[in-house]
Amino acid sequence: xxxxxxxxxxxxxxxxxxxxxxxxxxxxxxxxxxxxxxxxxxxxxxxxxxxxxxxxxxxxxxxxxxxxxxxxxxxxxxxxxxxxxxxxxxxxxxxxxxxxxxxxxxxxxxxxxxxxxxxxxxxxxxxxxxxxxxxxxxxxxxxxxxxxxxxxxxxxxxxxxxxxxxxxxxxxxxxxxxxxxxxxxxxxxxxxxxxxxxxxxxxxxxxxxxxxxxxxxxxxxxxxxxxxxxxxxxxxxxxxxxxxxxxxxxxxxxxxxxxxxx
Amino acid sequence: xxxxxxxxxxxxxxxxxxxxxxxxxxxxxxxxxxxxxxxxxxxxxxxxxxxxxxxxxxxxxxxxxxxxxxxxxxxxxxxxxxxxxxxxxxxxxxxxxxxxxxxxxxxxxxxxxxxxxxxxxxxxxxxxxxxxxxxxxxxxxxxxxxxxxxxxxxxxxxxxxxxxxxxxxxxxxxxxxxxxxxxxxxxxxxxxxxxxxxxxxxxxxxxxxxxxxxxxxxxxxxxxxxxxxxxxxxxxxxxxxxxxxxxxxxxxxxxx
Amino acid sequence: xxxxxxxxxxxxxxxxxxxxxxxxxxxxxxxxxxxxxxxxxxxxxxxxxxxxxxxxxxxxxxxxxxxxxxxxxxxxxxxxxxxxxxxxxxxxxxxxxxxxxxxxxxxxxxxxxxxxxxxxxxxxxxxxxxxxxxxxxxxxxxxxxxxxxxxxxxxxxxxxxxxxxxxxxxxxxxxxxxxxxxxxxxxxxxxxxxxxxxxxxxxxxxxxxxxxxxxxxxxxxxxxxxxxxxxxxxxxxxxxxxxxxxxxxxxxxxx
Numbered sequence: 001x002x003x004x005x006x007x008x009x010x011x012x013x014x015x016x017x018x019x020x021x022x023x024x025x026x027x028x029x030x031x032x033x034x035x036x037x038x039x040x041x042x043x044x045x046x047x048x049x050x051x052x053x054x055x056x057x058x059x060x061x062x063x064x065x066x067x068x069x070x071x072x073x074x075x076x077x078x079x080x081x082x083x084x085x086x087x088x089x090x091x092x093x094x095x096x097x098x099x100x101x102x103x104x105x106x107x108x109x110x111x112x113x114x115x116x117x118x119x120x121x122x123x124x125x126x127x128x129x130x131x132x133x134x135x136x137x138x139x140x141x142x143x144x145x146x147x148x149x150x151x152x153x154x155x156x157x158x159x160x161x162x163x164x165x166x167x168x169x170x171x172x173x174x175x176x177x178x179x180x181x182x183x184x185x186x187x188x189x190x191x192x193x194x195x196x197x198x199x200x201x202x203x204x205x206x207x208x209x210x211x212x213x214x215x216x217x218x219x220x221x222x223x224x225x226x227x228x229x230x231x232x233x234x235x236x237x238x239x240x241x242x243x244x245x246x247x248x249x250x251x252x253x254x255x256x257x258x259x260x261x262x
Numbered sequence: 263x264x265x266x267x268x269x270x271x272x273x274x275x276x277x278x279x280x281x282x283x284x285x286x287x288x289x290x291x292x293x294x295x296x297x298x299x300x301x302x303x304x305x306x307x308x309x310x311x312x313x314x315x316x317x318x319x320x321x322x323x324x325x326x327x328x329x330x331x332x333x334x335x336x337x338x339x340x341x342x343x344x345x346x347x348x349x350x351x352x353x354x355x356x357x358x359x360x361x362x363x364x365x366x367x368x369x370x371x372x373x374x375x376x377x378x379x380x381x382x383x384x385x386x387x388x389x390x391x392x393x394x395x396x397x398x399x400x401x402x403x404x405x406x407x408x409x410x411x412x413x414x415x416x417x418x419x420x421x422x423x424x425x426x427x428x429x430x431x432x433x434x435x436x437x438x439x440x441x442x443x444x445x446x447x448x449x450x451x452x453x454x455x456x457x458x459x460x461x462x463x464x465x466x467x468x469x470x471x472x473x474x475x476x477x478x479x480x481x482x483x484x485x486x487x488x489x490x491x492x493x494x495x496x497x498x499x500x501x502x503x504x505x506x507x508x509x510x511x512x513x514x515x516x517x518x
Numbered sequence: 519x520x521x522x523x524x525x526x527x528x529x530x531x532x533x534x535x536x537x538x539x540x541x542x543x544x545x546x547x548x549x550x551x552x553x554x555x556x557x558x559x560x561x562x563x564x565x566x567x568x569x570x571x572x573x574x575x576x577x578x579x580x581x582x583x584x585x586x587x588x589x590x591x592x593x594x595x596x597x598x599x600x601x602x603x604x605x606x607x608x609x610x611x612x613x614x615x616x617x618x619x620x621x622x623x624x625x626x627x628x629x630x631x632x633x634x635x636x637x638x639x640x641x642x643x644x645x646x647x648x649x650x651x652x653x654x655x656x657x658x659x660x661x662x663x664x665x666x667x668x669x670x671x672x673x674x675x676x677x678x679x680x681x682x683x684x685x686x687x688x689x690x691x692x693x694x695x696x697x698x699x700x701x702x703x704x705x706x707x708x709x710x711x712x713x714x715x716x717x718x719x720x721x722x723x724x725x726x727x728x729x730x731x732x733x734x735x736x737x738x739x740x741x742x743x744x745x746x747x748x749x750x751x752x753x754x755x756x757x758x759x760x761x762x763x764x765x766x767x768x769x770x771x772x773x
Contacts, residue, residue, distance in 0.1 A: 047644075050647075076652075079647070079648055088640060089640075090643070090644065092642055103649065103651075107651050153649075284663070315753050315756075320759075322764040325645060329764070330608070343595070355583060367749075367752045371753075374745075375742065375748075481561075482742065484745075488631075488636065488748050489632070490745075491749055492625070495752055503580075510582075514589075515586045515589075515691060
């Protein structure tokens with residue numbers, strides 16, 4: 001069952017073809033990572049899924065709604081069921097951490113009392129390891145902390161889909177590992193559909209049940225993680241072998257090297 | 263008392279820094295090497311970039327002076343005074359001030375934005391590290407470019423304003439063109455034009471100094487550049503508006 | 519909505535069209551989602567507080583120069599008593615609305631452009647969209663209402679400051695008779711002139727706000743993008759206000 005479906009999506013910016021007929025069905029309640037070399041349109045793909053961009057050709061369906069052509073009401077109805085972590089958190093500087101996390105609740109759950117909202121916010125912040133930071137200003141947080149708060153805001157209204165735009169970008173290796181661990185925790189705890197756009201292969205392999213690889217605007221690989229890693233395709237092997245030691249024979253499993261090459 | 267004194271000290275320190283900056287630039291303006299080609303390049307680019315907005319502002323203003331002037335003068339039957347009013351207003355105040363406001367908004371903020379982005383991206387530092395003087399190469403040409411474009415744009419703005427006045431009076435309000443043009447110079451002398459040029463050179467230096475200062479000392483990323491631009495427009499207008507009062511008093515303020 | 523990039527005339531026309539679509543989308547958004555009234559007070563305060571000090575100083579110096587130039591121009595014609603009339607007429611009918619608009623454009627307008635620009639490049643506007651909150655209603659509407667409330671008030675304030683500083687110069691620097699000055703200053707003005715000034719102020723305010731927000735909303739990335747957006751916001755708003763001013767004056771004062 002797939003709640004996100006891309007059907008022969010084409011997108012170009014000027015003369016640059018970013019997506020060249022990408023078809024993908026993202027399975028429900030599992031974690032899918034979309035990887036690929038920089039600039040191959042991973043972020044563009046994500047923006048199609050949330051309806052910020054419309055495809056030139058093809059369709060993007062989310063909960064059965066065509067995100068490219070839907071009117072505002074239908075679009076917002078879908079968006080209320082998803083949460084997204086942006087690259088630098090995209091927190092509002094004029095609000096405190098607590099107000100940022102409460103934002104979706106303030107706008108979409110007027111039925112909740114302020115006390116109930118505050119409790120949920122505190123609870124969610126604790127979940128992402130940012131307990132007690134509600135009164136702080138976003139500008140006082142480090143990059144890793146901003147991502148945690150951004151994640152808290154994304155999950156606070158218990159969405160059915162959570163999207164991650166390069167969750168490890170701009171982080172040092174230790175913090176990056178911590179974010180991977182956080183994503184795994186949330187995956188276990190929430191059990192909803194995760195879509196992770198990333199260039200960090202090690203992280204992708206750690207968290208994802210399925211991997212899609214974009215290369216040259218097309219889908220170079222798609223399947224369960226183990227299948228993709230043991231794919232014989234040279235493009236795929238070349239991409240993944242940079243940070244992983246791939247199995248020699250199909251069906252084998254990949255080993256992570258002791259030293260992480262960046 | 264504490265915070266007031268600290269705020270005063272910060273402002274005095276800032277003023278001191280501006281003064282030191284101005285002095286450093288003045289010294290470099292008077293000693294070789296002067297990158298003449300860069301300066302001329304900036305004069306050209308600033309003038310061409312600011313010309314459309316300056317004309318777009320002085321033209322309607324000239325038209326409005328004609329419009330309002332006619333409304334009043336027709337009551338007294340003094341229509342022939344109209345063009346004198348237009349030329350006096352345009353040449354002595356309107357063109358210098360409005361042209362400078364737009365130059366501050368367009369040229370000054372571009373200058374601040376460019377220098378600010380250079381500061382943020384460490385290009386000014388990189389220049390210094392290569393043993394080249396960033397003030398001479400990046401800052402001074404832009405400052406002088408702004409200062410020297412101002413009088414040029416004053417001339418252009420005045421022409422546009424006078425044209426606007428004529429246009430409204432003659433083509434819209436059906437005043438006889440001959441009388442309009444005849445009385446145009448009745449009250450104005452070449453001295454007025456020189457006064458305008460002096461004013462705009464002074465204004466241009468003010469804008470240039472403020473813009474280069476805010477751009478060169480910008481901090482804090484993209485938001486900092488935005489701040490520098492914002493501050494430039496406002497501070498340069500404040501500075502030259504007060505300078506305008508002093509200059510106008512000096513040129514036109516003879517007490518009876 | 520993405521921005522076109524072609525030769526200047528095409529770009530200007532395209533820009534006008536793009537801006538018109540933005541305004542239309544804004545109107546739709548407000549009709550559907552309403553105005554966040556809680557934010558309006560904060561915005562009004564900020565716009566007013568930002569623009570007020572600068573405006574008072576500028577209005578002051580404009581008043582002084584009106585008096586100086588009026589005196590210099592009318593004395594050869596034997597009309598120095600008319601200085602008060604000149605200051606108040608020019609001030610009330612034309613200069614107060616335009617100066618108030620220019621200063622608000624310079625202060626509050628650039629603030630709007632740079633705030634929205636920074637939000638755009640930090641993906642905060644996208645975040646609003648993805649959280650199903652309409653950014654036009656949430657960000658632009660309070661600013662527009664704020665400026666509509668504040669600009670007419672600032673216009674009236676500038677009038678008083680201009681006449682006051684004109685008076686100061688006339689009496690203390692030029693040695694004119696204060697009573698005559700004020701007498702001529704008040705006879706020239708009709709109540710409807712104040713009304714026209716307010717109307718001008720509101721129209722200019724709407725223009726400044728929508729234009730500045732438009733530039734910030736579609737800001738290009740990087741520090742240059744924000745700088746460019748603020749730059750263009752203030753120039754375009756100022757030019758549009760001055761151009762529009764002629765047509766408004768023609769309608770209001772032309773016979």
